[in-house]
Amino acid sequence: MSPEELDQIAETERQAQLGFKHRVNVCVAAGCVSCQSEGVKQAIEKDVARRGMGADCEVKGVGCMGLCAQGPLVSTSAGVLYQKVAIEDAPAVVESLLAGPDPRLLCKTDVPFFQAQKKIVLENCGVIDPERIEDYIAAGGYTALMRALGELTAAQVIEEVTKSGLRGRGGAGYPTGLKWSTVSKAVGERKYVICNADEGDPGAFMDRSVLESDPHRVLEGMLIAAYAVGASEGYIYVRAEYPLAIKRLRIAIRHAERFGLLGNYISASRLSFHVDLRLGAGAFVCGEETALISSIEGKRGSPRPRPPYPAQEGLFGEPTLINNVETFANIAPIIRNGGEWYAQIGTEKSKGTKVFALAGSVTNTGLVEVPMGVTLRQIVYEMGGGPPEGRQFKAVQTGGPSGGCIPADFLDMPVDYENLAKVGSIMGSGGMIVMDETSCMVDVAKFFMDFCASESCGKCVPCRVGTYHMHRILDAITERTATAQDLAQLQELCDLLKNTSLCGLGQSAPNPVLSTLRYFESEYQAHIEQHVCPAGVCGKLEEALHG
Amino acid sequence: MGAVAVLELPKTPHPSDDKRWRLVDTTMRRLGNQQRGLIEALHTVQEAFGYLDVEALRYVASSLRVPLSRAYGVATFYHFFTLKPAGEHTCVVCMGTACYIKGALQLVSAMKQDLGVTPGQTTADGKVSLLTARCLGSCGLAPAVVYDHEVAGKVTPAALRDRLAKWNSHVS
Amino acid sequence: MAKAANIKTLKIDGRDVSARQNETILEVARENGIFIPTLCTLKGLSNVGACRLCLVEVKGTARLQPACVTRVEEAMEVTTNSERLQGYRRAILELLFTERNHVCAVCVSNGHCELQSLAQKLEITHVHFAYRYPEAEVDASHERFIVDHNRCILCTRCVRVCEEIEGAHTWDVMGRGIDAKVITDLNEPWGSSQTCTGCGKCVHVCPTGALSEKGKSVAEMLKRRQFLPYLTQMREEDRS
Numbered sequence: 001m002s003p004e005e006l007d008q009i010a011e012t013e014r015q016a017q018l019g020f021k022h023r024v025n026v027c028v029a030a031g032c033v034s035c036q037s038e039g040v041k042q043a044i045e046k047d048v049a050r051r052g053m054g055a056d057c058e059v060k061g062v063g064c065m066g067l068c069a070q071g072p073l074v075s076t077s078a079g080v081l082y083q084k085v086a087i088e089d090a091p092a093v094v095e096s097l098l099a100g101p102d103p104r105l106l107c108k109t110d111v112p113f114f115q116a117q118k119k120i121v122l123e124n125c126g127v128i129d130p131e132r133i134e135d136y137i138a139a140g141g142y143t144a145l146m147r148a149l150g151e152l153t154a155a156q157v158i159e160e161v162t163k164s165g166l167r168g169r170g171g172a173g174y175p176t177g178l179k180w181s182t183v184s185k186a187v188g189e190r191k192y193v194i195c196n197a198d199e200g201d202p203g204a205f206m207d208r209s210v211l212e213s214d215p216h217r218v219l220e221g222m223l224i225a226a227y228a229v230g231a232s233e234g235y236i237y238v239r240a241e242y243p244l245a246i247k248r249l250r251i252a253i254r255h256a257e258r259f260g261l262l263g264n265y266i267s268a269s270r271l272s273f274h275v276d277l278r279l280g281a282g283a284f285v286c287g288e289e290t291a292l293i294s295s296i297e298g299k300r301g302s303p304r305p306r307p308p309y310p311a312q313e314g315l316f317g318e319p320t321l322i323n324n325v326e327t328f329a330n331i332a333p334i335i336r337n338g339g340e341w342y343a344q345i346g347t348e349k350s351k352g353t354k355v356f357a358l359a360g361s362v363t364n365t366g367l368v369e370v371p372m373g374v375t376l377r378q379i380v381y382e383m384g385g386g387p388p389e390g391r392q393f394k395a396v397q398t399g400g401p402s403g404g405c406i407p408a409d410f411l412d413m414p415v416d417y418e419n420l421a422k423v424g425s426i427m428g429s430g431g432m433i434v435m436d437e438t439s440c441m442v443d444v445a446k447f448f449m450d451f452c453a454s455e456s457c458g459k460c461v462p463c464r465v466g467t468y469h470m471h472r473i474l475d476a477i478t479e480r481t482a483t484a485q486d487l488a489q490l491q492e493l494c495d496l497l498k499n500t501s502l503c504g505l506g507q508s509a510p511n512p513v514l515s516t517l518r519y520f521e522s523e524y525q526a527h528i529e530q531h532v533c534p535a536g537v538c539g540k541l542e543e544a545l546h547g
Numbered sequence: 548m549g550a551v552a553v554l555e556l557p558k559t560p561h562p563s564d565d566k567r568w569r570l571v572d573t574t575m576r577r578l579g580n581q582q583r584g585l586i587e588a589l590h591t592v593q594e595a596f597g598y599l600d601v602e603a604l605r606y607v608a609s610s611l612r613v614p615l616s617r618a619y620g621v622a623t624f625y626h627f628f629t630l631k632p633a634g635e636h637t638c639v640v641c642m643g644t645a646c647y648i649k650g651a652l653q654l655v656s657a658m659k660q661d662l663g664v665t666p667g668q669t670t671a672d673g674k675v676s677l678l679t680a681r682c683l684g685s686c687g688l689a690p691a692v693v694y695d696h697e698v699a700g701k702v703t704p705a706a707l708r709d710r711l712a713k714w715n716s717h718v719s
Numbered sequence: 720m721a722k723a724a725n726i727k728t729l730k731i732d733g734r735d736v737s738a739r740q741n742e743t744i745l746e747v748a749r750e751n752g753i754f755i756p757t758l759c760t761l762k763g764l765s766n767v768g769a770c771r772l773c774l775v776e777v778k779g780t781a782r783l784q785p786a787c788v789t790r791v792e793e794a795m796e797v798t799t800n801s802e803r804l805q806g807y808r809r810a811i812l813e814l815l816f817t818e819r820n821h822v823c824a825v826c827v828s829n830g831h832c833e834l835q836s837l838a839q840k841l842e843i844t845h846v847h848f849a850y851r852y853p854e855a856e857v858d859a860s861h862e863r864f865i866v867d868h869n870r871c872i873l874c875t876r877c878v879r880v881c882e883e884i885e886g887a888h889t890w891d892v893m894g895r896g897i898d899a900k901v902i903t904d905l906n907e908p909w910g911s912s913q914t915c916t917g918c919g920k921c922v923h924v925c926p927t928g929a930l931s932e933k934g935k936s937v938a939e940m941l942k943r944r945q946f947l948p949y950l951t952q953m954r955e956e957d958r959s
């Protein structure tokens with residue numbers, strides 16, 4: 001495939017799309033699919049056919065439009081968005097193409113949830129058909145790859161990524177350019193590029209949405225990375241729990257191979273790159289790089305001490321670049337528009353945008369992409385609409401089991417890597433769970449500790465035995481049988497795990513406890529001293545799980 | 548990986564004449580019949596047979612020349628793999644953060660009350676298995692449940708009970 | 720490369736020491752008679768950095784480093800025995816004591832147990848975390864050996880010696896987290912294992928009474944692991 005051929009495909013596809021007078025986009029990402037959006041799509045297609053509008057109206061399955069709580073979502077070429085569209089509503093949707101918007105189904109889009117977003121990663125989500133490579137190409141897809149291969153040296157690609165200031169979106173925020181540069185300098189018989197799509201963080205679904213809505217974007221990012229670091233083979237390590245993402249990735253890989261965008265001597269360059277999928281099997285610890293590598297090698301997903309880092313000795317002992325889905329999804333726009341363009345967005349140390357999965361006690365649950373540096377209040381209240389009527393905001397949890405609970409005092413804090421760390425949480429992959437007065441913070445800490453204990457691989461002693469004891473103590477606190485001594489032990493264990501565990505899972509496992517102790521200590525005290533749960537949560541449903 | 552002379556071992560015979568073993572063979576062949584293909588092969592076994600039993604582990608381990616204890620270690624490390632057959636129907640309650648704070652525990656509690664099963668168990672008649680998932684990524688629809696292979700969002704204990712009743716009324 | 724470049728000088732606990740490049744902090748410390756506690760590491764086997772007892776402070780590095788896998792560097796300054804480290808080590812040992820059922824008085828390895836002697840050395844007089852008291856099994860199906868999971872600390876020496884030295888790979892770890900357990904073959908009784916050669920190396924590398932020989936009474940079970948460095952060396956020479 002040459003750049004000219006790519007242009008031609010894009011042009012042909014655009015012409016074909018212009019041939020339709022009307023268009024109806026139906027979300028077929030997992031959120032809406034679970035509200036029967038596929039049935040809605042079929043019903044609309046049937047209705048279009050019944051009216052003999054088949055030649056005029058294209059009905060397209062597209063990726064996530066963000067406002068998952070109001071699904072199934074349908075948008076039309078008239079520029080309107082419909083929410084909660086049922087199969088019976090199909091005729092009304094089609095009718096509205098001619099008769100004007102149907103107020104009954106209308107979802108307002110002139111609201112901050114949509115208006116305050118800045119879409120880079122999600123720019124194609126909800127717009128293109130994730131199962132057609134032509135649609136991606138028509139939207140400018142693979143031009144960044146062509147630019148990299150045709151106009152830039154590998155070193156220049158790395159320079160652009162470095163200039164962009166992009167940092168790893170998987171959690172720790174390591175500078176992407178630096179990582180690429182290290183792998184490019186490493187010496188090995190062959191090199192690997194791995195996309196970490198094992199989104200194991202409970203409460204995060206950004207990566208799933210990107211994979212389901214715009215899989216080629218991830219492939220293009222991996223291809224550019226492969227060119228930059230000199231890799232010839234790639235793996236996407238994706239959760240087996242995401243069947244739709246797996247299906248679309250398989251289709252995307254097949255299409256890219258057919259179009260000569262994956263394979264040998266891509267676009268007559270020296271880049272040869274093959275990508276295969278590996279399915280995760282339900283182990284959160286596999287988000288850790290060395291554990292992920294071990295899993296791709298077909299072994300138990302136990303981490304090993306670093307160094308050596310995967311950049312030097314990774315998959316099968318060879319230099320390996322590992323980035324997560326969102327990081328790769330940022331690459332094509334950076335190469336297309338230049339690193340400087342990207343670096344203009346965001347804060348001084350955290351550049352670009354971040355996708356957050358907003359869920360929990362919040363009116364508008366769904367996905368939002370915002371520039372780094374917007375405040376928590378803007379995300380939770382303006383965009384998310386705050387807790388539902390009658391509920392009181394208590395905390396927002398970011399970073400999943402490795403993160404922390406942030407109280408209302410910090411709502412006006414700009415969100416970036418440094419600020420979140422300062423208040424005892426982390427950016428993590430981007431889950432944002434809003435909690436109200438009905439959540440007990442000790443119970444929340446216990447929930448995450450239960451998670452860490454059951455996800456601990458069992459290799460190192462502090463994490464294996466320490467998470468067990470921490471969960472036991474938290475359990476006693478929620479049972480209101482714990483003593484001040486237990487609390488002191490809990491704190492001792494927090495310090496131990498943080499400083500002596502082998503990998504990030506154990507080192508960060510205390511975070512949910514530490515942050516709730518820091519901001520909601522009175523709730524712990526109430527359980528211990530007065531033997532009451534202020535939120536009225538503890539003791540009610542315990543028997544359900546453990547009885 | 549350099550060119551290592553591979554010991555020619557006789558091909559391991561299928562544990563039974565079930566045609567599904569061929570699917571497993573296909574996966575293993577696609578990955579070069581190498582040790583690294585173990586997890587993918589186990590995925591195929593579980594997809595084809597619903598679970599991994601000792602015979603299957605022995606077959607895959609022997610075909611890929613993976614030590615038996617390692618195969619067992621891998622199969623029990625990953626929670627997605629199960630060594631027990633599931634019930635006729637499965638009900639997976641998502642226990643991700645969003646689902647947890649939106650009442651997933653009440654769903655589990657309802658299952659326990661009605662059917663006497665806790666997560667990981669199957670009803671005595673083999674009809675329904677209750678499982679929990681770490682996060683389905685359907686946080687926008689919390690609490691979420693997967694009935695067999697279909698995801699349902701904003702599930703209430705009442706809706707769950709309806710579905711259980713439907714399953715129980717169909718005698719198969 | 721000049722020979723001199725292969726020698727590094729560094730400070731351990733304030734003492735100037737020299738080391739060959741590629742040596743670990745633990746190796747250099749031991750050469751110089753500096754004690755660093757360990758349980759999972761064993762000369763002749765690969766290192767896994769799992770017990771976390773050998774963590775040391777390295778000046779200029781925020782995180783504690785496992786001495787068993789951290790390579791020496793020129794001008795490195797290592798502290799092996801600060802109060803903070805002692806506290807962590809005691810806590811880790813205590814966690815091990817709470818995890819399974821370590822009743823020294825009735826253990827076949829009483830008096831010859833690395834866990835016990837480390838606890839004595841680090842002056843652990845009581846365990847302040849609650850005991851788990853799990854129900855762990857004892858498998859005496861092998862004609863000559865016994866595995867008692869009550870005493871296992873999951874150091875995985877048995878797994879490594881069986882794979883790396885004997886080449887049988889009879890042992891591995893199943894499950895994960897607190898439920899992890901060493902197994903033979905498909906979690907079958909040791910006695911019916913088709914892969915075990917009965918060499919007994921696992922028994923002799925086991926630091927506790929988890930693996931023992933039959934017919935030995937309490938405190939009789941001496942472990943002989945002199946074989947290990949020789950075997951490792953011969954294998955390596957064989958390969959090169």
